[in-house]
Amino acid sequence: MAWNTNLRWRLPLTCLLLQVAMVVLFGVFVRYDPDADAHWMEEKGPGNLSSDLDNEFYYRYPSFQDVHVMIFVGFGFLMTFLQRYGYSSVGFNFLLAAFGIQWALLMQGWFHSFHDGYIFVGVENLINADFCVGSVCVAFGAILGKVSPVQLLIMTLFQVTLFSVNEFILLSLLGVKDAGGSMTIHTFGAYFGLTVTWTLYRPNLYQSKEREGPVYQSDLFAMIGTLFLWMYWPSFNSAVSNHGDAQHRAAINTYCSLAACVLTAVAMSSALQKKGKLDMVHIQNATLAGGVAVGTAAEMMLMPYGSLIVGFICGIVSTLGFVYLTAALWVL
Amino acid sequence: MAWNTNLRWRLPLTCLLLQVAMVVLFGVFVRYDPDADAHWMEEKGPGNLSSDLDNEFYYRYPSFQDVHVMIFVGFGFLMTFLQRYGYSSVGFNFLLAAFGIQWALLMQGWFHSFHDGYIFVGVENLINADFCVGSVCVAFGAILGKVSPVQLLIMTLFQVTLFSVNEFILLSLLGVKDAGGSMTIHTFGAYFGLTVTWTLYRPNLYQSKEREGPVYQSDLFAMIGTLFLWMYWPSFNSAVSNHGDAQHRAAINTYCSLAACVLTAVAMSSALQKKGKLDMVHIQNATLAGGVAVGTAAEMMLMPYGSLIVGFICGIVSTLGFVYLTAALWVL
Amino acid sequence: MAWNTNLRWRLPLTCLLLQVAMVVLFGVFVRYDPDADAHWMEEKGPGNLSSDLDNEFYYRYPSFQDVHVMIFVGFGFLMTFLQRYGYSSVGFNFLLAAFGIQWALLMQGWFHSFHDGYIFVGVENLINADFCVGSVCVAFGAILGKVSPVQLLIMTLFQVTLFSVNEFILLSLLGVKDAGGSMTIHTFGAYFGLTVTWTLYRPNLYQSKEREGPVYQSDLFAMIGTLFLWMYWPSFNSAVSNHGDAQHRAAINTYCSLAACVLTAVAMSSALQKKGKLDMVHIQNATLAGGVAVGTAAEMMLMPYGSLIVGFICGIVSTLGFVYLTAALWVL
Incomplete structure (x- = not known):
């Protein structure tokens, strides 16, 4: 987190400049x-109680807070197993997400909530901004330890912009059917591209590091991140679904997929390792994979067993992919 | 977490077999x-907004997520004060709970939500499955460090089955009055039997271990588990209560009982120890005891002072029980 | 946490006495x-579903649970960066808050919910009790490591009393306009006074301590506290707002203010430090400042950019204040 004295003013000025731009x-x-x-x-x-309850706030706010926890605690702590980068992981994630949600509110607003020269912001916009920043957090995991806070802020600026443009092209121009309420965009626009980066980069970082000493503690911190992501993923996938049965169904489908995913990831992880130990990194990958995979279709009549099958396959593919891609890279 | 190479395929095969069975x-x-x-x-x-709000999802989902956090983070981190078993505690708890909720959905479904050859699963079923797994997590605390993941999965299979049968006998055959919405079953069927196991086993494990070194960190991790259990217990006790005032009342009663419990547990803990130090394990026991004790009656017109009295007594009894049973075992 | 044997009975007796008084x-x-x-x-x-939904429980309970997490995990872990006091921080905070919420229910009840000789307690009272205890937790941060649990309980007794009297004078006698639903009282009655104490005391404590060794872990624990406070502050500011748009708006305003606050706090923090490192204590201060500052006006038509400006200024002022007041104290 230290840098050259000549560069000392870069971070303060970048932060202030970006924030002034946001205010304007x-x-x-x-x-x-x-x-x-x-x-x-x-x-x-005329006001009456039942119309108060119709406020979007009561449909979405509990899910919004769960998603908020996923972005800041979930993704923040996910990378703390990298012992040297634990504190940076949480702190930098905090900084980029705090900027990212503001910029995402603007970018997504211009494309989707723009009427009469104004962007109208409600709880659903806050959730979508968190979603968009989630994709930046995933990418951040791939480059942790290689970039300065200033570079991260600039990366966030570009990635949020691209994410929103891509979302606009898919949804509004190509008319892609996104049953899961903007889940298509997430999966294809963000994770599909980004998990590649993730898979390619993280292993190097991971294995080049000596993991002795208080690695035990680091793993526990990383489990906090993993568990909050895993537990709240049903909220993530149902947060912007249609009211009523669609939101209900999206939560159930995600719950089932995630549960199945854990068992197959554990199976693959212990089968593939000579030591027979469970590797937490596999569980982490499987967690994300299981939630993301069912995301696109979470709102559909997938049936609980359909969700289990999605989770089942994801746990296997994700763990296999991680182990063999890592091994391949290691040989090169 | 390591085991004999001959046994290497046991965990992968068990996981895959169980998960395939679940899918089918x-x-x-x-x-x-x-x-x-x-x-x-x-x-x-004809659809209108107010009928969307009638969806069970909006009554139960926030409570469901709180219960979910209790099972995975609460019980997962509760045992991390056992320094050597911290990581196993969180990881194994994750594995058994992910399997347990699937099996509980089936077992409880056959007994309670079975119509026309199908189990119909909604958010209330997810909550009940989490409850059932909660009892397995408590039992898991008693045997942590003595069993392999495969044994844990088999234990989960049996315990969830017995839990559901017991629930069925009490509720449907004997017609037991369970005001707290299946709380009777939890308290009597699961905790009553299991806390015995807990109290008997854990002390040995606890005292046979040298707790030097980073014990300070371990205690903080365990406090994460304790606090999330304590904070969300009002959601636990009100999650499947009747709509409206019953759910409201169950939350208030649990809140009161838990608060009283902390003070009397601290009083007993510091009175009974020569060093005059607060022992976190007492607080943990009291936390669980206070929540469980009010569980059966949480929905009743217990009155806030009634809940305080329940918590008051529980804090004392639970701490006394823990200290003297431990001492007795230590002499033997 | 140890004390003289002569004083050994003080804590048990104080706890029991206070709890018996609460029960009565x-x-x-x-x-x-x-x-x-x-x-x-x-x-x-006649009962029907829509009147069940009118129950205050469904408007407030999710926000209540978020506030509850802020008090017990947020404030509890905020101070864990003080390595020697980490465990005391969480444990003592737990004890004082468990007593404080009971006493606050009574004090605030007598002043605001007293009818026909009874205090009528619902979920809004639970939230207000948590708010009141929040001000004690802030003050606790200032004196951590200097007081015994018994002194903390007595401090809690007095501070909750004064808080409630002050709240009554401002709201009921002086008729102060509190748009933010009792936010005025919090900000002026509690934080305004208490943050002074905080700023004055904490630096000494902070700098007099050697922070070597597992400081890395301590910072991560403190980040758990900071993040849960930051993430759930929108719930804090909207928890007792009027139903419908007011609650919605309070959440959006707080979200915006908090995001802006992070960037300017990081800017100031890195500009003011020779080493160019981010100091987490600055982020923590800014977090609290950003949330509190927008609190009074959170329900008003502040506009999203208005909230950004509040957060912008707060991040700067709070960090400047912290750095220079600390420096000033250090010289004296």
């Missing part, structure tokens, strides 16, 4: 969604 | 609950 | 809020 752009473009606006009740007619 | 059984038996089914809106008549 | 006072004064009372449905007319 928010001032020009961002307003409250009608559901969060004080004029809401007047528009909806 | 889910395929034959498990379907979505009407609230999670795409035909839901048609059956309920 | 709850028995005389505390009853369920109508929303949590079994007679609720009868009073509201």
Whole structure:
């Protein structure tokens, strides 16, 4: 986290500049969604309790907080098993996500919530911004320890922009069917491309490091990240689904897929390792893979056994892929 | 976590076999609950926002996620104060719970949600499956460090089965009055029997271990487990209560009982120890005891002071029991 | 945590005495809020699903659980970066908060929910009790390592009392306009006064300590506290807001302020330090400052850019204040 004295002003100036830009752009473009606006009740007619409950807030807010925990604690702690980078992992993730959600609110707003010259922001926008930043967090895992905070902020700026453009092209121009409520975009636009980077880079970082000493503690910290991602993934996949049965079904499907994924990942992990030990990194990969794989289709009538099959395959493929791609890279 | 090379294939094969069995059984038996089914809106008549809100999902999902955190982070980290077993504690707990919830969905489904040859699964089933696995997690605490992952999976298979049979006998055959919505079963069927095992076994494990070195860190990890159990216990006790005031009341009663429990457990703990130090294990026991004790009656008109009295007594009894039973075992 | 043998009975007796007093006072004064009372449905007319949803429980409970996590995990782990006091931090915070919420239910109840000789307790009271205890947790941070558990309990007794009296004077006697739903009181009554204490005291404690050794782990634990406070602050500021758009808006405003705060705090922190390293204590201060500053006005039509500006300024002022006040104290 230290750098050359000549570069000392780079981080402060970058942060301030970006934040000033955000303030100006928010001032020009961002307003409250009608559901969060004080004029809401007047528009909806005479206020009564049941119309208060119709507020999007009550449908989405609990899921939003779960997703928020996934981004900041889940992804933040996921990389703490890399002993030397534990603190950077959490701190830098915090910084890039705090900037990323602001920029994502703007970018996604321009493409999807732009009316009469304004972006109208409600709880669903907050969730989508968190989603977008999630893809940056995944990419961040691949380059942890190789980049400065300034580079991370710039990477976030570009990646959020590309993510939003890609989302716009797929959804609005190509008319891709995204049953899972913008899940298509996540899977294809972000994870599909990024997990490649992840798989390719992380092993080097991982194996080049001596993992002695308090590695035991580091693993426990990483388990905090893994578990919060795993536990809250049903909220992630159901957060922006349609109201009612769709949201309900997306949560059940994700729950099933994730459970199946754990067992097959453990099976593959212990079968492939000579020492017969469970490698937490495999569990982590499987966790993400299981949640992401069912994401696109989470809202569909996939049936619980369908979700189990998705999880079953994902746990195997993800662990196999990780082990053999790592081995291949190691030989080269 | 290492074992004989001859046994190397046992874990992978057990995991794969169990997961294939789950896929097949889910395929034959498990379907979505009407609230999670795409035909839901048609059956309920013309869709409108207020009928979306009637979906069980909005009544139960936030509580479900809290219970989910209790099972995976709460019970997972509870045992990390055992320095040598910290990582196993979290990892094995993850494995057994991921299998357990699938098997519990089936077993509890056959007994309670079985109609026309199918089990209909909704968010309430997910909560009940988590509850059932909670009892396995408690038992797991008693045998941590003495069993292999394969043995754990088999133990989970049997315990979930027995739990469900016991639940069926009490509720459906004997017609036991369970005001707390299946809390009776938990308390009597699972914890009553299992806390005995816990109390008897854990002390040995605990005291036979040298706790030097980074014990400080281990205690902090264990506090994560303890706190998430303590904080979310009101959700645990209210998660499957009746809608409205019953759910509200169950949360308040549990909140009161848990708060009282902490003070009396601290009092007993510091009174009984020569060193006058607070022993975290006492706090942990008291936490569980306070939540469990009020569980059966959480939904009743117990009155806030009634809950305080329950917590008061529990904190004392649980700490006394722990200290003297431990001492007795130590002499033998 | 050890003390003189003569003083050995002080903690047990104080705990038991306080808890007995709580039981008696709850028995005389505390009853369920109508929303949590079994007679609720009868009073509201024939039961139907939509009246169940009108229960305050469904508007407030998810936010309550988030606030609960902030008090026990957030504030508990915030101070764990002080290596020697890590375990005390979490444990003592647990003890004082468990007592504090009971006493706050009574004190705030007498002033605000007292009808016909009874205090009627519902989920909103639980949230307000947690808020009140939050101010004690902040003050606790200032004196950590200097006081015994007994002194902490007595401090809690006095501070909760003063907090409630101050709240009553501001709200009921002076008729202060508190748009943010009792946020005024928090900010002015508690944090405004207490952050002074915090800023003045903590530096000494902080710098007088050698932070070698497992400081890396301690920082990660402290990040758990910081992140849970930061992530759940939108729930804190919206928990007791009016239903519907007000609650929605309070969450959005807090989200924006917190995000902006992180960037300017990082900017200031790295600009002011010769080593150019990010100091987590600055981030922690900024976190709290950003959340508190927007608290009073969170419910108002502040506009997203208004919230960004609040966060922007807070991040700068809070970090500057911390660095220079610390330096000033260091010279003296």
